[in-house]
Amino acid sequence: MTTCDSSRAIWFCGKIIPANKAMVPALSPTAQFGLNVFEGVRCYWNGDTSMLYAFRLDEHLKRLEESCKLIGITLPYDNAYIRQAIKDVCVANNYRCDIALRITIFIGGEGSWHSSDPVDMFIAPIQKARNILSDSSGRSACISTWERIADSALPPRVKAGANYMNGRYAHLEAVRNGYDLPIFLGANRKVSEGAGACLFMVKNGVLVTPTVTSSILESITRDTLIELSESLSLTVEIRDIDRTELYLAEEVFLCGSAAELTPVTSIDRISIGSGSVGKITKQLSDFYFGLVDGSNQDGADWITSVNDL
Ligand SMILES: Cc1ncc(COP(=O)(O)O)c(C=O)c1O
Structure with a gap:
């Protein structure tokens, strides 16, 4: 074997x-x-x-x-x-x-x-093993001084290797300054996404994520979580997010095929919510991992046995 x-x-x-x-x-x-x-x-x-x-x-x-x-x-x-x-x-x-x-x-x-x-x-x-969340899974983030690439320059909706150089500049800067990862603003100075993942925040118990025209890759995980939130009776708002809304959010997390759900527990050294992995983040993450390997049959339409390809 x-x-x-x-x-x-x-x-x-x-x-x-x-x-x-x-x-x-x-x-x-x-x-x-x-x-x-x-x-x-x-x-x-x-x-x-x-x-x-x-x-x-x-x-x-x-x-x-x-x-x-x-x-x-x-x-x-x-x-x-x-x-x-x-x-x-x-x-x-x-x-x-x-x-x-x-x-x-x-x-x-x-x-x-x-x-x-x-x-x-x-x-x-x-x-790549799955990242089951624990109390120590929270990451520190900064708002990058680098701007997210725009549809009018290097379209982020194209998943091209070259687009990741934008993420590279931001990631290197974040790590140089003592953070785990960056969060981008777009040209309109609204929140866009992470260097390799989309973003959600929880505000007054509601999940909020930027629109697909916010200089993001149209993430399949973002789409999955929007659908899942319905099963968990969570409300989702898709709208612009201001930088300062993030500082006041109850929870912030990044999501992606690689990132899965990555909790962000501080931004620019400001503690997010309680400063630890949030309840809704954990709930969504647990539900997500139940679906991806077929343990929970609710996700049967989303998974394909590799043997059956
Ligand atoms: C810039 C960027 N945004 C978002 C995502 C998440 O996309 P997906 O959920 O389709 O993997 C990725 C990961 O591929 C990414 O590189």
């Missing part, structure tokens, strides 16, 4: 090969200019059913297609082909643990930043 280790196999340009043998050409637009689009799909292991479940795969593949369309790459693979590739790489590694799948579309040959072919793909499994 192979578990999540460094000897992993990767699906690379149509073949399953050892990850350390997968090479992108040095003169490719991807290596030179960071031209790629990608998805990070979480797959959760359920020990009771001995199954690995991909979470919201259809939505991730749809966003991959949309990212390709916006960045000017014609995706030469249909859903069935990508699903088979995912199955092949998971079977090759015989995973029996939680993982993330990085599905990356890149331009492989020699070319420039405006080249659009040849289009290639890799699918890399990455070891």
Whole structure:
């Protein structure tokens, strides 16, 4: 049995090969200019059913297609082909643990930043255990001095590798100044999102999250939590958020396929709510983890057994 280790196999340009043998050409637009689009799909292991479940795969593949369309790459693979590739790489590694799948579309040959072919793909499994919240899960954040990229410059709704350089500047600044992570404001000085995750706050018991036109990636986890909140009889407001509203919020958390639910317990050294992981954050996180591996059948429509791809 192979578990999540460094000897992993990767699906690379149509073949399953050892990850350390997968090479992108040095003169490719991807290596030179960071031209790629990608998805990070979480797959959760359920020990009771001995199954690995991909979470919201259809939505991730749809966003991959949309990212390709916006960045000017014609995706030469249909859903069935990508699903088979995912199955092949998971079977090759015989995973029996939680993982993330990085599905990356890149331009492989020699070319420039405006080249659009040849289009290639890799699918890399990455070891990633789920982050069950504890009392010490709270993170410190700062409001970044860097502004979130805008739809009019480098559209954040495209999940492109190059967009993450905006997150990099903000993250490095945050860590340099003693914080765990940054929160961006957009050009309108309203709250946008984190460097790799969307944001919710709880205000008077109501969940509030910025609109999809607030310079955010249209997060699948954000969408999931908006739907889940109904089952938990929680109200959600989707609207602009001022910076100072965050300081006065009862709870703040970030969310994403990688971030899952990440509680933020201080911002700019101002304590958020009680200064510890909030009740609603914990409630949503527990519910989320029940759904993602099929333990709670309410999420059955969102999970796909990797064996069935
Ligand atoms: C900038 C940014 N925002 C939000 C998210 C969350 O998106 P999703 O929930 O679809 O993973 C991510 C993670 O992929 C991200 O990189």
